[in-house]
Amino acid sequence: MSKKESTFLNMIISLFAITIIAGGALGFINDVTEGPIAKAKLERKVNALKQVLPEFNNNPVELVKLIKSDKAKDSIEIYTGMMDDKPIGTAVIGSSEKGYSGLVKIMVGFNLDASIKNIVVLEQKETPGLGTKMKGEKFVRQFRGKKPSEFNLKPIKDGGDVDAISGATISTRAFGEATQMAYDVFVETNPSKN
Amino acid sequence: MAEKLTQKQNFLKGIIKDNPVFVMLLGMCPTLGVTSSAFNGLGMGIATLFVLLMSNMVVSLIKSQIPSKVRIPAFIIIIASFVTIVEMVLEAYIPFLFEQLGIFIPLIVVNCLILGRAEAFASKNNLMSSIIDALGMGIGFTIALTALGAVREILGSGSIFDWRFVLEDANTMLLFILPPGAFIALAYLSVVFNKISKTN
Numbered sequence: 001m002s003k004k005e006s007t008f009l010n011m012i013i014s015l016f017a018i019t020i021i022a023g024g025a026l027g028f029i030n031d032v033t034e035g036p037i038a039k040a041k042l043e044r045k046v047n048a049l050k051q052v053l054p055e056f057n058n059n060p061v062e063l064v065k066l067i068k069s070d071k072a073k074d075s076i077e078i079y080t081g082m083m084d085d086k087p088i089g090t091a092v093i094g095s096s097e098k099g100y101s102g103l104v105k106i107m108v109g110f111n112l113d114a115s116i117k118n119i120v121v122l123e124q125k126e127t128p129g130l131g132t133k134m135k136g137e138k139f140v141r142q143f144r145g146k147k148p149s150e151f152n153l154k155p156i157k158d159g160g161d162v163d164a165i166s167g168a169t170i171s172t173r174a175f176g177e178a179t180q181m182a183y184d185v186f187v188e189t190n191p192s193k194n
Numbered sequence: 195m196a197e198k199l200t201q202k203q204n205f206l207k208g209i210i211k212d213n214p215v216f217v218m219l220l221g222m223c224p225t226l227g228v229t230s231s232a233f234n235g236l237g238m239g240i241a242t243l244f245v246l247l248m249s250n251m252v253v254s255l256i257k258s259q260i261p262s263k264v265r266i267p268a269f270i271i272i273i274a275s276f277v278t279i280v281e282m283v284l285e286a287y288i289p290f291l292f293e294q295l296g297i298f299i300p301l302i303v304v305n306c307l308i309l310g311r312a313e314a315f316a317s318k319n320n321l322m323s324s325i326i327d328a329l330g331m332g333i334g335f336t337i338a339l340t341a342l343g344a345v346r347e348i349l350g351s352g353s354i355f356d357w358r359f360v361l362e363d364a365n366t367m368l369l370f371i372l373p374p375g376a377f378i379a380l381a382y383l384s385v386v387f388n389k390i391s392k393t394n
Contacts, residue, residue, distance in 0.1 A: 006263035014260050018268050022275040029279045036286035044289065128230060128350075128371045 049079055052109025052118040053089045056081035060091065067185055076185050081109075089117055090190070094182030099174040101125040104134075106175065108182035114190070115147045119179065124171075131171030139165055139172075148183040201326050208330025214307045215338035215380075216387040221307040225339060226376040228298045232355050235343025237291045238298060239336025241280050246308050246335075247328040248276045253316040254324035260317075269312045270303070277302045307335060338383075345379050346370045 004010050042061060049060050060079035067076045079091040089112065095105040105123040108116060121135045133139055142163055143151075153176040154160025155169055164172035199207070214220045224242070229235040252272050260268045281299045284292040292299070302308065311331055316324040347353055350370030352360030360366065369375045 004259055004261045006261040010261045011264045015264055015268060015271075018256075018260075018271050022271050026275055026278055029282055033282040033286035037282070040286060040289040128368070130368070 048107050048120045048122060049081065049091055049109075051120050052091050052107050053079075053081035054083075054109075054111065054117060056083055056088060058082040058085075065189070067189065076181075078185065078189060088112065090186060092182035092186050093122065094178035094180070094185070096174040096178040096181065098170070098177060099124060099126055100131050100168070100170045101127075104171070104174040104178055106178045106182070108179055108186075110183075110186050113147070114149065114183075114186065115145050116143050116179075119143055121175075126168065126171045131165065131168040133165045133168065134171055134175050139163075143179065148180065153177075153180045153183070201323070204323060205326050205330040208327065208332070209334040209337065210391050212331075213334045213338060213387065213391075214331055215335060215342070216384045217391075218307075219384075220310060221305040221335065223301060224298045224305060225342065226373065226380065228295055229339055229343040229346055229376060229379075230371045231347040231351070231353075232340055232344040234291075234294050235339035235341075236336065237288075238295055239332070239339040241284070241295070241299060242302055242305060242308070242335055243329075243332030245273065245276045245280055245302055246311060246332045247325065249273045249308055249312055250316040250324040250328035251321065253312045254319060254321045257317045265313070265317065266309075269309055269317075273308055273312070274303045307331065342376070342379055342383055345383065346375055349379075350375060 004014065045061060049056075053060070058081065060081050063080050063082075065078040065080075067078060077093045080087050081089045081091065089109055091107055091109045093105065093107050095103060097103055102125055103123060104121070104126070107120045107122055109118050111117050119140050124132065124134065126132050126134065152160035153162060155162045155164040155172045155176065157164060157169060158173070160176065162172060162176050208214065212218055215225050221242070224238050228238045249269070249272050253269060277300060280302070281292075284295075284299065311327060315327045319327070344354060347355075349367045350372075352358060352364055352366040367375075370379060
């Protein structure tokens, strides 16, 4: 089989052809997968909302409010759950950069009386088997039904009320900080509720 | 030399004699990085198998059209395209696995196993041999990653394919799902694998 000579023109032509074909193929696949990717992302959000809010029958993702706060780099997302057009709870996304390996992002659901309904971890890179226990029922349970105005979100070690994950005080601290941020934003947007 | 192999030997060499992970020690970055569970290892292995198969096929088909001075950039573009396709498809249809593998999917591009097979095998052999070579190497890679993931998951989390056989609070050997555990498990598996394949 004759191999193409490595002349300048040959090299340009073959690389040009390969990149054109590759670009075209990627564009096509992107068109095909764009819809399903957006759907998968939305589904994940709705699933998280279902876990942290009381039962709702509206579409909270449509009612998202974006709040600028000096506590977070990005704007903070706030979702309101409604049952027959009456608000029944609010979900706020809180985050902290102080996790053991950076960002911890959680979604906190509040009942109308400003108590915590549930918390779901959206993103974390904590140590497997230690910090990742923040996703576990055993840890999250202690937050349910508590009002952050009466329940200090810092670990017991720092003078708070949170029973820390053993071996993962830093992760617990970040989790508490993220929850606190979500609560602060919740109070800011619902001044009467405190 | 490669021409003398029968297709069966060609296929089996990737799994046993030249196993990319245990014998050639290629593609160590994903091998050590994602194998914290058997499922992750399997997912990564299959993603790599797909990219390897496609890139070997394409390289083998167009090898006569690529001037040898630009063959490396040409191979990399081909590999990167298939990796991006895998990434988009995983994100769209298996978002759970996509999240687990994270940064290691785009890093398949620089997995030297794939470029190595394109350079050392597909650019010198016909389509059929290249496909068989890719299947053998890819399956060998998948088996190795799954085995490594299984060992680490059993010792480190007390579960296998996410099925727990110890209590929630049991103390498992956490070391094995942390990065150092990857090196230790890989070394022991490699010793065992080479011992067995040499005696046979």
